[in-house]
Amino acid sequence: MKTTINLDIPSLLQAYRSGNLTPATVxxxxxxxxxxxxDHNAWIFLAxxxxxxxxLERLQQTSPDELPLYGIPFAVKDNIDVAGMPTTAACEAYRYHPERHAAVVEALVSAGAIPLGKTNLDQFATGLVGTRSPEPWGACHxxxxxxxxxxxxxxxxxVATALGLVSFALGTDTAGSGRVPAAFNNLIGLKPTLGRLSVRGVVPACQxxxxxxxxxxxxxxxxxxxxVASETDLDDPWQREPPTGNRPLPEHFRFGIPADEQxxxxxxxxxxALFAESIRQLESLGGERVTVDFQPFLDAARLLYEGPWVAERYxxxxxxxQEQPNALLAVTRGVISQGADGSATDAFQAQYRLKALKHRADRVWEQVDVMLTPTTPTxxxxxxxxxxxxxxxxxxxxxxNFMNLLDYSAISVPSGFLDTGLPLGCTLFMPAFQDEALLALASRLHPLTSxxxxxxxxxxxxxxLTATVGTIEVLVCGAHLTGLPLNHQLTSRNAVLSETTETASCYRMYLLAGGPPLRPGMFRDETSGISLPVEIWRVPEDQFGSFxxxxxxxxxxxxxxxxNGRWVSGFICEPIGLEGADEITHxxxxxGFLESC
Structure with a gap:
């Protein structure tokens, strides 16, 4: 279907800057x-x-140059509070009227975004299907x-995002609720690291x-x-402080896939066939497939509803x-009511089981950098x-189901279309707080599949995209180059090769005294320097100091x-070190020097 307004965020911002559109007209x-x-039943409350x-009046006092989401329309799942709009969690008897935005909504509104309304959901976020919403709303199509x-x-x-009713939307994801609908509607569905975004003002499912x-x-x-949404919320006890450093994804990365029988x-x-094509496309991006034992992930997934975590829903x-059992759909009430019968013994046994499964699952990261699975079977x-x-x-x-139990970040990426014309997605996932690395890889995979x-x-x-959060670029020109004696000082710190390139034409190189290992000194000389080959490595921020x-x-x-004129941090030599050193610039x-020895 066609739209007359392109809702891509960069496109809208440009239209606002040029005066071709205003937030009010959008x-x-x-x-x-x-x-x-x-007829799609996407909304519970449309403003x-x-x-x-x-x-809109607030936006008239500012501009797109001041607010990163100026005039960007978005939708909010109706278990997340928006001040002035009712919250129902798809249960009329639960309806209340919040006076305050959820923290994540507040951050987006402060950045200029406009919440158009509250969207339909499986009642109390219990389901992966979109049909568990009672009248007057009904199943979302x-x-x-x-x-x-x-x-x-x-x-x-x-559905609101896929139909072009908003530029983006917020959901929640405890068991897959942000990835499954994305896969079925040809969208990106990001489940950030558990605790990355504040959940204050979100109706709990499994808190x-x-x-x-x-x-x-x-x-x-x-x-x-x-x-924008990642603002620190001091009032949310569930939010987590991200690490100061992240391991970047290598240019030639290894991606794990489940064994065929799993x-x-x-x-x-x-x-x-679509999943097989996603594998081939990742390989075309420089990935190397590695078949892994997926059983610990599958076993952890079963714990979510077969274990005591359903007690959190209760x-x-x-x-x-207890007071109005018929206010809930029978299927929702049936799932949630199972949580009333657990014991402390059950809870601890499940925690022990999960600990063992996570230990096994985490060992997979010794073999791979990222994992790839279907988002759903069908x-x-x-x-x-x-x-x-x-x-x-x-x-x-x-x-x-296993993703939050095992503390991974995940993103669903469109993987193409079935013969029925329906889309499906694949999922990329990595350890906690690797959200930006996942988004960078997804940005390259997505255009190959849709x-x-x-x-x-x-x-x-x-x-x-380039994932730079939590990393620092370091240029090396000598013994730290790939395969040379000091390269381990980078790799042991989880640094990865980012780029092989050349300096500007204004550097000279000298063989310094001392060693082993032999070391060069690079010196800037704008009158008689040349361009020298170098490597740029990305080092986790928390490892940079020790390096x-x-x-x-x-x-x-x-x-x-x-x-290319860009300046980066890298190895240089103080002039005193060049006294008595042999020049090897030529x-x-x-x-080139090592080959001449």
Whole structure:
């Protein structure tokens, strides 16, 4: 379907800057457009222009140059508070009217974003299907074909984004609720690291495992939202302080895939073929596939609903279940009520079991840098789900239920279309706080698997991202080069090679006294220097200090100019170190010198 306004965040911001659009005209257009898709049941509460007037009036006092999300329309899953809009969690008896935004909504609004309304969901975020919402809202329908499920529990947020009703949307993801709907609606679905985003103002499902998720048109736009939403919330006891350093993804990375006998597609040959294509596309990006034992991940996934964690769902809803049991759908009440029967013994046994499984699962990271799985085995029609509501829902969590239990970050990326015309997704995941590395890889994979955005005809524009958060670039020119004696000082600190390049044409190189190992000194000379070959490594920030502390005089870290004019931190030599040293500039760099020996 066509849209008259491109809702890509960069496109909207440019239109605002040029004066071609205003936030008011965009809001008016989108509210009219939402009415055209009322049969999808995406909304629980859709704001009016009157409701949104305060947001628009505030934007008149500022500009897109001051606010990173100026005038960007977004949707909010109706278990996340928006001041002035009701919160129901898809249960009328639970309805309340918050006076304060959830912390993550507050951060986005402060950055200029406009919340258009609250979206439909599987009641109390208990489900992965999108059909567990009672009247008057009803099942949320897939954006491509209303006969199919939208995926849940963040169903309306995904569908609203896929239909071009908002630029992005917030969901929650405890068991896959932010990834499954993304896969079924041809979107990016980011489940950040547990605790990365504040959950204050979010209706609990499993409070120790709840995450706010982001639905976006591209990985780059998901990163823009994540960076704004990642504000520290001192009032949230569940938010975690990120590490100061991150391990960057190598240029030639290893990605793990489950053994073939551990893959489940529920008999869907088309889904199996799409996953095989995702593997091939990752290989085309420089990845090397590694088959791993996926059993500990599968075993951990079963703990989420077969173990005591369902008691957290009961804790969150027990007053309502006890006083008004019929206020909940029978299937929702049935799942949650299982949590009333556990014991402390059960809880500790499950914790011990999870600890053992995580120990096994974490060993996989010794073999690979990132993991790739399907997001779901397949997709079902609404009629199929009615016939097997529990079994099919459980199957959809095969590759998602374990993620928060094992403390990984994950992103669902479109992987193409089935013969039915329905999309599916694949999932990339890594250890905690590797969100930016995942987004960078997703930004490269996405254009290889899809040409359009959501259920729209909008052309996908997904510029490649570079994951730099928590890392520092270091230029090396001598014994720290790949394969040379001191390279281990980088690799042992989880540094990775970022680029092989050349300096600007103004450097000379000398063989310094001392050793072993032999070391060069690089010196800037704008009158008689040349361009020298170098490598740039990305070092985790928390490892940079110990690396620099080990550098002996007369060497040190300073700024070096590259051939393209960029300046980076790298090895330089103090002039005193060149006294009595032999010049080797004419040999064309350190490797040239070693070959001449």
């Amino acid at each position: 809001v008016s257009h989108l509210l009219q457009r939402a009415a055209e898709f009322s 009016s222009e009157e409701d949104l007037a305060p947001y 897939n954006s491509f074909n209303t006969d199919y499920i939208s995926g849940g529990s963040s169903s309306g947020s995904a 120790s495992l709840d995450c706010v998720a982001i639905f976006a048109r591209t990985a780059g736009q998901a990163q823009s939202v994540l960076s 893959l489940d597609f529920d008999g869907d040959k088309g889904a199996r 804790l969150a809803t027990s007053p309502l279940i 997709i079902y029609t609404i009629d199929q789900l009615k016939q097997e509501p529990v079994a099919h829902n459980s199957r959809l969590g095969t590759y998602t 040409d359009t955005v959501g259920a729209l005809e909008d052309t996908l524009v997904s510029p490649a 620099v502390a080990g550098i002996p005089a007369p060497l040190g870290i300073g700024k070096v100019e590259l051939a 040999l064309g760099g350190w490797r």
